[in-house]
Structure formats: structure tokens, C-alpha cells
Amino acid sequence: MTRVAVIGAGIAGLCAARELQGLGYDVDVFEKSRGRGGRLASKRLSWATVDTGAQYFTARAPRFRQQVKQWLDCGAAQRWTFTPHKMIGGQLQLSPDDTERFVGTPNMNSIAHHLAANLKLQLNVTVTAIERRHQNWYLTDHSGAEWGAYQWLVVAIPAxxxxxLVSERMPQAAAQQDALLPCWAVVLATKGSVCPTIQGVFGDDTVSWLSRLSAKPERIKPAGCDDVWLLHFSPQYSAQHTQSHCTPASETQRYHQPQQIIADAKAWLSKTLAHELDTVHEYHHFWRYAHFKPSQQQQAPLFDSKQRLAVIGDWCHGGRIEGAYWSAIHAVEQMVSR
Structure with a gap:
């Protein structure tokens, strides 16, 4: 049986692993964190489980819509139906569209858990080096342990x-541009009445998106709270505050976060809703690789059939959940055709 190593348990990595396993490959998935899902991240806190990464996803191509239907049928996802608002000239206004939005249920990470079912995952394992010997791949992790041999290697992590990781083996990888920009995510659990139609807001130069997490399907409000809000700060704001206010806490690029970020989130929320809310709980997270650069041209997945090496990710397809899916599917199709 052909063995495959997949580095990265985000949507691209999980979709690739699931497709390959279904085709009879023996697949191991390596993930440096303790959870799976990548940008479909949900954080379990003492007072709630909150979505801190992607807030919803869309489905355009027929094949991906079929995949989403499977998630809907098994209860891993539901439609999130609402009319979005938009900040225009400092004022909150309705901004109707015909976009069909989907969310994981009971949280965004549920889709990742569904995809990961029956896969062999090695969590909390950081792959630090790769080596090709005798037509096989071997991986070295952070502890010095070696994994292998694998006939194929799929790298599904940010560019x-x-x-x-792969530039020495795949020189064309060195030309890949950084397609993703940073994002501060702030969650505020509040008390106070807010118009129920306000569920998703396209923001401004400070906050790019506001979600009313408590309005998503199957979400549970924390005790003593009326709502839970998620603010995704803009790439410009996030980059500026990363550089001027944050210092790396470790080699994993975690950051100490000043109270100014939280204060800015509260002020922006109050201004947007034109209503002062009492904050009961708060949480923050810094995403180093989050927003897709608007000017970034789509980059094709890297594929080397001779070395049996593929590099995939949503950054190859516009930074969306659907893009992550397609990068995986295209790589698998090339693998099985060899």
C-alpha cells in the first residue's frame, strides 16, 4: 500500500488525506498544534466555545456544493441566513446580497472534526525537516524523532x-509570494439589547468583519450574557499593532496582546451599534496568516511528480475554504494519475 505523509491538518490537508484514504492510500497527517481545522478554528473557553477563524464559507462550484451538502446532511454544517450590514461613511446600513453562507455546527471546527474522522492524525507534532532517501520521504519532528518511509509527501501549510520546509527540494517554492496577511481576532460577550437583524457586518479600515456569534445556528449563549461578538481587525490595523505593540513570546509566533486591542474592539463595537454594551467576557487571538492579499494573483499548487511532492493550501486558490478544498482535489488528481 502506498504511504503518504500530509503536513498540516487544515482544510486542504484534511481534504487531501480523506480523498487519498478513500482511494486506498495509507495516510498519516501531521499537525503542529493540538487541534485540527486551520482557519476553521473554534476556541473552547470556560464560558463558551467561540469561532475565532473563518466565520462562514460559501460554495460556488457544483462539486464543492455536493461536498457541502454532505456536511449539511450529517449535521456538521448549516446555512446562516441573514441580511448583512455594512459600515458606510461611519453609519451602519443594510447591504443585501444573494450570497448563501454556511457555518459549521455547533461550531466552525465541527467540519474539520468530520473530515478528520477515521484519519491517522499526529497532533502536537511539528515537522522541522524533510529528507528524500532511496525514493522515499522521511520526516524529522521537533523532538528529533524520524517518521517514514513515505512514497508521497503533501505539504498543506501557509506559503x-x-x-x-521544501525550498531546498523544490526551488520553485522559493518564488512563492506571501499571500496571507495578519489579523487580530477579538471576542466580546456582552449584556445589553441589540437589534436582532444585526448578525454580520462588513466593516471599515479598522475592523473588516463583525459577527454576532450568538446568532449562528446551534450556538449556546454564555450564562449571564445576551450576545457574543467576534471582531476581525483589518490587515492594516493588525500589521501595525503587531509591529508597534507586540513582541514574540516564543518561536511559535504567539504574541503578547496589549489591552489597547481590547479597548479598540469595545470602542468600535459601541460606535457601530450606537449602543454601549457591558462586557462580561473577552478573548483575543492573533492570526499571523489570515487575510488573503487583495492584489495577490492566484498561485498554482506546487507539484513534482518525479519527487512525489505536492504543496497545497487555500493560498493557491484565493484564500477561501472552497479554495482549500480545490487545492487538495487538484493535487490528489495529479497524484493518482501518475
């Missing part, structure tokens, strides 16, 4: 990290 910057992928470039560091």
Missing part, C-alpha cells in the same frame, strides 16, 4: 512555512 511562508511551506517555503521554509
Amino acid at each position: 511562508t512555512q511551506a517555503r521554509q
Whole structure:
């Protein structure tokens, strides 16, 4: 049986692993964190489980819509139906569209858990080096342990990290541009009445998106709270505050976060809703690789059939959940055709 190593348990990595396993490949998935899902992240806190990464996703191509239907049928996802608002000239206004939005249920990470079912996952394992010997791949992790042999290697991590890992074996990876920008995510659990139609807001130069998490399907409000809100700060704001206010706490690029970020989130929320709310709980997270650069051209997945090496990710397809899915599907199709 052909063995495959997949580095990264985000949507691209999980979709690739699931497709390959279904085709009879023996697949191991390596993930440096303790959870799976990548940008479909949900954080379990003492007072709630909150979505801190992607807030919803869309489905355009027929094949991906079929995949989403499977998630809907098994209860891993539901439609999130609402009319979005938009900040225009400092004023909150309705901004109707015909976009069909989907969310994981009971949280965004549920889709990742569904995809990961029956896969062999190695969590909390950071792959620090790869080596090809005798037509096989071997991986070295952070503890010095070696994994292998694998006949195929699929790298499904952000472009910057992928470039560091594979550029010696795949020179074309060095030319890959950094397609993703940072994002501060702030969650506020509040008390106070807010118009129920306000569920999703396209923001401004400070906050790019506001979600009313408590309005999503199957969400549970924390005790003593009326609502839970998620603010995704803009790439410009996030980059500026990362540089001027944050210092790396470790080599994993976690950051100490000043109270100014929380204060800015509260002020923006109050201004947007034109209503002062009492904050009961708060949480923050810094995403180093989050927003897709608007000017970034789509980059094709890297594929080397001779070395049996593929590099995939949503950054190859516009930074969306659907893009992550397609990068995986295209890589698998090339693998099985060899």
C-alpha cells in the first residue's frame, strides 16, 4: 500500500488525506498544534466555545456544493441566513446580497472534526525537516524523532512555512509570494439589547468583519450574557499593532496582546451599534496568516511528480475554504494519475 505523509491538518490537508484514504492510500497527517481545522478554528473557553477563524464559507462550484451538502446532511454544517450590514461613511446600513453562507455546527471546527474522522492524525507534532532517501520521504519532528518511509509527501501549510520546509527540494517554492496577511481576532460577550437583524457586518479600515456569534445556528449563549461578538481587525490595523505593540513570546509566533486591542474592539463595537454594551467576557487571538492579499494573483499548487511532492493550501486558490478544498482535489488528481 502506498504511504503518504500530509503536513498540516487544515482544510486542504484534511481534504487531501480523506480523498487519498478513500482511494486506498495509507495516510498519516501531521499537525503542529493540538487541534485540527486551520482557519476553521473554534476556541473552547470556560464560558463558551467561540469561532475565532473563518466565520462562514460559501460554495460556488457544483462539486464543492455536493461536498457541502454532505456536511449539511450529517449535521456538521448549516446555512446562516441573514441580511448583512455594512459600515458606510461611519453609519451602519443594510447591504443585501444573494450570497448563501454556511457555518459549521455547533461550531466552525465541527467540519474539520468530520473530515478528520477515521484519519491517522499526529497532533502536537511539528515537522522541522524533510529528507528524500532511496525514493522515499522521511520526516524529522521537533523532538528529533524520524517518521517514514513515505512514497508521497503533501505539504498543506501557509506559503511562508511551506517555503521554509521544501525550498531546498523544490526551488520553485522559493518564488512563492506571501499571500496571507495578519489579523487580530477579538471576542466580546456582552449584556445589553441589540437589534436582532444585526448578525454580520462588513466593516471599515479598522475592523473588516463583525459577527454576532450568538446568532449562528446551534450556538449556546454564555450564562449571564445576551450576545457574543467576534471582531476581525483589518490587515492594516493588525500589521501595525503587531509591529508597534507586540513582541514574540516564543518561536511559535504567539504574541503578547496589549489591552489597547481590547479597548479598540469595545470602542468600535459601541460606535457601530450606537449602543454601549457591558462586557462580561473577552478573548483575543492573533492570526499571523489570515487575510488573503487583495492584489495577490492566484498561485498554482506546487507539484513534482518525479519527487512525489505536492504543496497545497487555500493560498493557491484565493484564500477561501472552497479554495482549500480545490487545492487538495487538484493535487490528489495529479497524484493518482501518475
